[in-house]
Amino acid sequence: MSDGAVPVVGGLRRGDRLDAIADVVMTEGTVRIDDLVDRFAVSMMTIHRDVDALVGRGLVRKSRGSVTATATSLFEASTAYRARQQTGAKATLARAALARIEPGTSVILDDSTTFLSLGEQLADKAPLIVITNFIPMVTALAGAQGVEVVCTGGTLHPWCEAFMGDMAVRSLRGVRADVALMSTSAITDGVCYHQRQETVTVKRAMMESASTTILVVDHGKLSRRALWALCPLTDFDVVIIDEPPPPELCDALAAAGTELVIAPVDRGCAGPA
DSSP states (O other): OOOTTTOOTTTTTTHHHHHHHHHHHHHEEEEHHHHHHHHHHHHHHHHHHHHHHHHHHOOOOOETEEOOOOOOOOOOOHHHHHHHHSSSHHHHHHHHHHTOOTOOOOOEEOOGGGGGGGGGGGGGGSSSSEEEEEHHHHTTTTOOTTTEEOOOOOEEEETTTTEEEEHHHHHHEEEEEEEEEEEOOEEEEEEEEESSSHHHHHHHHHHHTEEEEEOOOOOOGOOOOOOOEEGGGGGGGGEEEESOOHHHHHHHHHHOOOOOOOOOOGGGGOOOO
């Protein structure tokens, strides 16, 4: 092998193997390290080095002989993993959210991958100002005609590809938007939760900086748990969800004056769960 050549182990160059390992984990959620050794025909030491590299990028987590991309009550999954989940539901929910945006208004979008499917559709609402802390959203809107993008700035968190921290919060407190669209990691007893406190701090600032707040979630969030409380569902002006929540939650939303919008998904084309 000549100097500077890319080493090939187990039939794949390392960069290609890293991409393939990440793809397997993101597709299956959790994979045993022993299985990765067998799949890629490399040594245990090589797989551990590869997985450690992916951990360093914030794409996966390693624990007790397994690699996982699945969110827990303490850790949120990477953006790459989240973007591949429930794609059909996200597209349907995003269209329902888009219907709430009027031309000539300002909109705050959080780091939810649900809104990435809006992309250039937001140009149909032009002129429009979009305020976001989410780098993939900034990229998605870069070519959208008539859409002015304002990035909050702050401390970049690679695991979610979003800006957090005091600078992001101060930036948000310096604006007054018409609408804030956001999602949540988990809903327990009618309260929204997230795995990280810094996420909660930024989302609260988003809510405080908008005249109308809209939560957009798939029904799976009703069975998940996370650590840090954001706010009750009833603090939102509108809740958009793909399936009706339990009756007691519907009653609580109605009593609080929160509008509940059901955006049913065609499960035949809902994409991977």
